Amino acid sequence: MLYDLRAVWNWRLCLLFFELGLWRAGVRVLYTVIWVQHVVNWVPETKLALKKRWVWEINRVKRLFVTILVIMGSSFSCLSWASEPTPWQIGLQPPASPTAVMIDDFHDILNVIITVITVFVLGLLLYTCYRFRESKNPTPSQTTHHAGLEIAWTFIPVIILVAICIPSMNLLYFADRTDNADMTLKVIGHQWYWEYQYPDHGNFTFDANMIPEDEIKDGQKRLMDTDNPVYLPTGKRIRLLFSSVDVGHNWSVSSFGVKVDTWPGRLNETWVQIDKAGTYYGFCSELCGVNHAYMPIMVKAVPPAEFEAWAKKAKQEFARLDEPDTPALPTVKVAQRITTK
Numbered sequence: 001m002l003y004d005l006r007a008v009w010n011w012r013l014c015l016l017f018f019e020l021g022l023w024r025a026g027v028r029v030l031y032t033v034i035w036v037q038h039v040v041n042w043v044p045e046t047k048l049a050l051k052k053r054w055v056w057e058i059n060r061v062k063r064l065f066v067t068i069l070v071i072m073g074s075s076f077s078c079l080s081w082a083s084e085p086t087p088w089q090i091g092l093q094p095p096a097s098p099t100a101v102m103i104d105d106f107h108d109i110l111n112v113i114i115t116v117i118t119v120f121v122l123g124l125l126l127y128t129c130y131r132f133r134e135s136k137n138p139t140p141s142q143t144t145h146h147a148g149l150e151i152a153w154t155f156i157p158v159i160i161l162v163a164i165c166i167p168s169m170n171l172l173y174f175a176d177r178t179d180n181a182d183m184t185l186k187v188i189g190h191q192w193y194w195e196y197q198y199p200d201h202g203n204f205t206f207d208a209n210m211i212p213e214d215e216i217k218d219g220q221k222r223l224m225d226t227d228n229p230v231y232l233p234t235g236k237r238i239r240l241l242f243s244s245v246d247v248g249h250n251w252s253v254s255s256f257g258v259k260v261d262t263w264p265g266r267l268n269e270t271w272v273q274i275d276k277a278g279t280y281y282g283f284c285s286e287l288c289g290v291n292h293a294y295m296p297i298m299v300k301a302v303p304p305a306e307f308e309a310w311a312k313k314a315k316q317e318f319a320r321l322d323e324p325d326t327p328a329l330p331t332v333k334v335a336q337r338i339t340t341k
Helices: 002-020 023-040 044-079 098-131 147-176 304-317
Strands: 183-190 193-198 204-208 230-233 238-244 249-253 258-262 268-272 278-284 296-302
Touching: 098 147, 147 268, 183 230, 183 249, 183 258, 204 304, 230 304, 238 249, 238 258, 249 296, 258 268, 296 304
Parallel strands: 183 238, 230 296
Antiparallel strands: 183 193, 193 204, 238 268, 249 258, 249 278, 278 296
């Protein structure tokens, strides 16, 4: 019975190490458990009891792993519909536009490529350290050149870079501009707020400022909500034009795959097509001064009918760009004194 208790407590200690993440210690204890199992095989009266306990502990491990997988799966399923940064987020935000989908796919491909390269180089380094260690190779080789190896380590990286370049250039030109836009939104950066213009829907304009902390209401997000959110229709190709009036800014919304600089005297362009209705957030991603951190972007993507209703209301609420701010003064004729020599 002594061996039975020893094996059971060693197995419990092994489970504890695994649950705490101490994998190396857990493997060592597991080896001890296996050794005890072999010893117990020589003791017939304890073999049956330990076998039952062993099966029970294995089922416990299975239940633990299934619970962890369910929790992780439910957590990631909640994140998959997020339109903003979330705590403990891993990877990119869920894509909401064709450009963002292509960026997400390209990101996954690159992760596979760099992982394979890293594992290969690490394995080659470890093999070299082991194979050519001093005790096994006291007289090192004096080889300085190897034509085949030099050709290989030149052309293989070239092939990898070309394979990366093709989808990269496709993505770059796809996100550059659109020729068949359904509408245009002009974004102008200020210190430290955004100005938006709708030239195709009445040519009105408005400013979007961050809501101060002392004015935040229930349901609003600190440092993220603005007083005037941007409304855009879903399923439409939207041309985005960017400029600035003072310093460099950057209009960045990760879910759209958009991250474009705004500079004074320069007009940058890209486009977006929002596939899913919702509220999306972004931030200024170019250091632009003391209040750089307080330039959030808030976009509400709504169905086209709802957007048209909002645009009709916005034309009455916000000022037009082609109308003067104040009425012109009446013309007054001023007598001029003409002097003659």
